[in-house]
Amino acid sequence: MTSLARIFLGLVLVFLYLPIVVMAAMGFNASPLYALPFDFSTHWYEELAGNGRLIEAGWNSIWLAVLTAVIATALGTLAALALWRRTFRGRAILRILLLPPIAIPWLITGTAMLVFFFWTGIGRGLHAMLIGHVALAIPYVVLVVGTGLQTLRADLEEAAMSLGSTPIHAFFRVTLPLLMPSIVGAALFAFAVSLDQFVISYFLSVPGMTTLPVEIYSAIRKGFTPEINAISTILLVASMIVILGFARFARPGGIGERS
Amino acid sequence: MSGVDVTGVAKSYGATRVLTDITQSFESGTFTSLLGPSGSGKTTLLRIVAGFVAPDEGSVRIAGADVTGVPVYARNIGMVFQSYALFPHMSVAANVGFGLGRRGIRGKAARAQVEEALEMVRLPGFGARHPKQLSGGQQQRVALARAIVIRPDVLLLDEPLSALDRRLRQEMQVELLRIQRESGLTTIFVTHDQEEALTLSDKVAILDRGRIVQMGRPAEVYERPRTKFAAEFLGDANFLTGIVRAGRVEIAGAAIATEDRLPPDGATVTLAVRPEKIAIRPADAAGSGALENSLPATVASVIYTGTALTYMLRSGDLSLKVFAQNSDGSPLAEGSAVVLSWAARHSVSVEG
Amino acid sequence: MPPEVGAAGLPATRRRMPPWLATAALLLPSYAWLTLAVLLPLTAMFVFSFLHATPLGNKPVVWTLEQYRAFHDQPYLLGVAWTSLAIGLWTTGICAVVGFAAALALVRATAGRTRETLLILVLLPFWTNGLVRVFSWTMVIREGGFLDVFVRWFWPSAPSLGFLYTTPAIVLGLVHGYLPYMVLTCYIALLSIDDAVIEAAQSLGARWWTVLFKILVPLAAPGLVTGAILIFVPVIGAFMEPRILGGRVGVTMGTVIEDQFTQAFNWPLGSALAFTMLAVVLAVFATFSGVLRRSAAT
Structure with a gap:
């Protein structure tokens, strides 16, 4: 058996x-x-090095992912602190409101953004993609950091306060250092979400301002070249590394763990 | 001088009343246990003294100063948590020195005080280690050192021994008592373990459903429980309910004597008698006339635990329990007729 | 820290921000962003779905319910919806069987580091680019692709087994994409089953199939349902997989909606179809919310 x-x-x-x-x-x-x-x-990798469009789209993807990670981690961490460390009315509803970006098919979210951004004059392009990617990443950051906060015992902060720390001092000396693995993990997660995002970028891209997945998609639809294999392989390896990094940081076993 | 004064404190969470009108003094330098079952409000009371919970009504004074509106961090308390709550990302020395740093004591002076505190808890030279590298008992000591090094006005202990195994717990009880005596700190200790409360405390306060039902020296509370709950929660007790008749209480056909003041004839009272205070002998054996009370009974069952015997008995409608030393190695047989006797001063009148 | 200190050298009590204000300050940035990028767009899309035509230039705005009659007016959409549903059900079903079996094998036939490594290996592809993975299948299942080469290695005159641009190809790609979800949710559910329960069943005379269908499957049902929802919902909205793997066959609700926005430029119709799909998604969530809540609680 x-x-x-x-x-x-x-x-x-x-x-x-x-x-x-x-x-x-x-x-x-x-x-x-x-x-x-x-x-x-290595012919196709050499070809790739000379393909300006793909290289540019690649840089766009990386910058977008970095900015998404920074913004979503900052905002999401603050929200997680409120949602997991404070009690207030409406907390349950606010937690549920995190779900739409995760649970609604990206096709619907993406087309909705297209309609709204067009309508309000925000338009399409990398800035629109950034708005979309951050919105997609925030719920994941909140959940990852929230899980970290949950495993971090609240009595550590209480202990600090009993010894004379103000809440703010306790946060910076005790909570933040212990939460760091979760925050780094969340940032890597947000980076991966953005780097691999295709659907939303697809609807919000304009010619000449695309990301790597969008560029790969149009290349696939036009016809195969092994160049696409080369860049795809690079993208796969990159996201695997990022996700293994996430697993390393955010898994229980970091320093914030209970014994 | 008074250590901690709690006056008229009440606390509710929504519709649940957790504490009702608590007024209690904790004298300077004494070790007081708050003893009660879970849900009795003992932890809430401790957290109100600490400042983690704000009372709905009433005030808290620590070392003479009203601290009701003062946040935790400005109260100068020392607290040991159930889980120890050692900072896992700091060394033992940094943990112990944390409170000193908050009080502006740093560098050499702080190091000396940290080492002194570690010596007091018998962990000299452990400063460079990390909490993870310590055993449960050692973590406990570090938590204690961290709380006492700041010379707090009151030391608050929230069931600190409950996570330790039995042997370690007894060892720590001795240590805790020594440290408290050496430091002379006013100490409030929350526990649900009656033995622990009796061993450690100068004073025991018994909490039941948000009220302190009795407070006093351990022997006082044990020997003269004021309520049924206090008698039952601290130790074991037989309750005999009967009607007052001519200065005695009529129970199961016998007139039971007590030294407590009784209400007028015709009133119903409950007497508590500790199982170890009752002597048991076969009905046909010669009587011991020295004890005022005697009651015929039948042995229902015997529980044999080696050093001691527990007899479950029946006398009319009454069920009774008696602890006896296993002195002659041959317990009385089930079903045998016996006579129970005890002194009048061991019939304690208790409130329902 | 400020120099003002209170008794015993401790920081003095100062006026603090009211708690609700601090909470609001922490929450505002995230929720403002989510409102701007998700909630308002969904609302706008809902509004658009009641328009007669995409509001461009000076065309007058005409309100109508006609977009929601699309299934009635354009009967071919019913066929498309059926295809999408069939693809969704096939994908979910295959994932359920294979994913549950894989999770069971992980929980009962491996342990310790091996199990951990295998689990990471199963989950890793999920976090790589879906588009790239779908594309990679085209290389395997196209005529003369890796599959054919492999088979002809043993049997040189074999007919081509390539099935790119068929519905099974779409299902294959989707199963590949979403299988890890099911493995993970079933794994978590199976892991929480006490060994003693299985031993108890065996001691009462249960054979392996009884243990499987009377003990393991019912106890792991929350995991199966969670996995099924997590797969079914995105699959019925898929458009990239049908396009790449289905070619001309691959017309699904996803591709029809995409067309309205990128080719036909009929945003109101696209919006109405998207909202119809969203209604289906919400209905699925509502139906199984009890199961989801229970599995989230454990």
């Missing part, structure tokens, strides 16, 4: 990773027609 279960798990992993591995491998194959035998070449 056990070995059967392990074989099944192995098959699931093959299913999950097979296309990714094939794609990554093809980026190193000299033939543009995916022909075998495999002929190792």
Whole structure:
């Protein structure tokens, strides 16, 4: 039974990773027609280096993700402090209001933003994408930091106050240092959400002001080139690294943990 | 001089009344236990003294000054939490020195005081370690050192021993008592463990549903409980309810004597008798005439625990419990007829 | 810290901000942002769905309910809705079976570090770009793609097995995209089942299938339902997967809505269709909110 279960798990992993591995491998194959035998070449990566459009879209993606991470982490952390450390009327409703960006299909959110930004004159472009990405990332940040606050015992702050700390001093000396792993984790999470976001960026992009996923999408629709494999592989590896970093920081086992 | 005075304090959460009109003095330098079951309001009272909870009514004075409106951090209290609440990101020395820093004591002077406090809790030289590297008992000591190093006006302990295993707990009780005596701090200790309260305290206050039902020296509270609840929560008790007749109480056909003042004839009263105060002997054995009260009974069951025996008995409609030393190694058989006897001063009249 | 100090060298009590003001100050930035970027746009879209035409230039604004009659006026939409529903149900069903089995295998056949590593490996692809993963499948299942090459390695004259640009291709891509959700929710649900419960069932004479269907599946039901919702909701709104993997076959509600905004420029119709879809999503949430709340509580 056990070995059967392990074989099944192995098959699931093959299913999950097979296309990714094939794609990554093809980026190193000299033939543009995916022909075998495999002929190792970095030709497509060299091509990529000369593709100004993709490079620019790549930088756009990175800047957007960095800004999203900074803004969403700052705002979301403040909101998490209120939602998890203070009691007030309407708290339950405010927590529920975090769900729409997560639970509503991005197609609907994205088209709604398109309509509204057009209507109000905000328009489309990187600034509009930033507004959208931050909104998508805030709920995740609030939830990650909130979970961190939940595992952080409130009596540590009380202990600090019993020793003479004002609430603000207690926050900076005790809560913030212990919450740091969660905050860094949340920032990485927000970065990943933005870096991989396609649907919202797609509706809010204008030609010449796109992100990497949008550019990849239009390239796929126009026809394959292994260059796309190369850039896709880079994007995959980048987001895997970011997410493994998140797991490292935000998992229980950071210094904020209970013994 | 008075350590802590609580006057007319009441607290409700929504419709739930947690504390009702608490007025109590905690004398300077004494060790007082707040003893009660969970939900009795003992922790809320401690947190009101600490300043984490604001009372709805009443006032709190610490060392003579009214602190009712003063926030926690300006009260000069020392508190030990149930979970110790040591700062996991700071060394032991930084933990202990935290309160000194808040009082403007830094550098050499602070280091000396920290080391002195660590010596007092028998952890000299532990300053560089981190809380994670310490055992439960050691963390407990650090928490205590952190609370006493600032020379607080009152030391508040919130069930600090409940997380320790039995042996360590007894060891810490001795330590706690020594440290309290050496430091001379006014101490308020919250616990639900009656044995702990009796061992440690100068005074025990018993809380029941938001009220202090009795406060006094441990022996006083144990020997002369004022209410049924106090008698039952602190130790074990038999309750005998009967009608007053000619200075005695008629129960199950016997007239029970007590030294307490009784209401006039015809009133119903309840007497509490501790199970270990009752002597038990077979009905056919020679009587011990020295004890004022005697009651015939039948052994219903015997619980054998090695050093002691617990007899469950019946006398008419009454169920009684008696603790006896296992002195001759042969317990009385179930169903045997016995006579129970006890002194008049051990029949304590209690309120319902 | 300010030099003013109170008794015993402690900071003096100063007038503090009223608590509600501090709370509001903490919450305002996030919720203002969410209002601007999500709540107001959804409202605006709702308003748009009652317009006759996209308000461009000086065209007069005409209010109408006609967009919500689209399913009546354009019967082909019913077929599209059915396709979307079928894709959603197939995807959710396959994910439920495979995901539950994988979670069960993780919980019962692995332990410690191995289990942790395997779980991370299963979840990792989920956090990579969905678009790129969908694209990668085209390389495997297209005619002459990796699948064909692999099969012809053993049987050189095999016919092509490529099925790119079919509905199964869309389902395959979606299952690949959303399977980790189901593994995770089932894993959490199965992990909380006490071993003793299973042993108790076995001691009472239950065989493995009885244990599976009478103990494990019912106890893990909240995980299965949560996973199913988390998959079904985004899948019925999918448009990129049908486009890439379905080609001309891939006409779903998602692609129809997208078309209204990017090609046909009929925003009111797109808005009405999006809100109809949102109503379906909300209905799904409302139906299962009890189960979701219970699983969130544990």
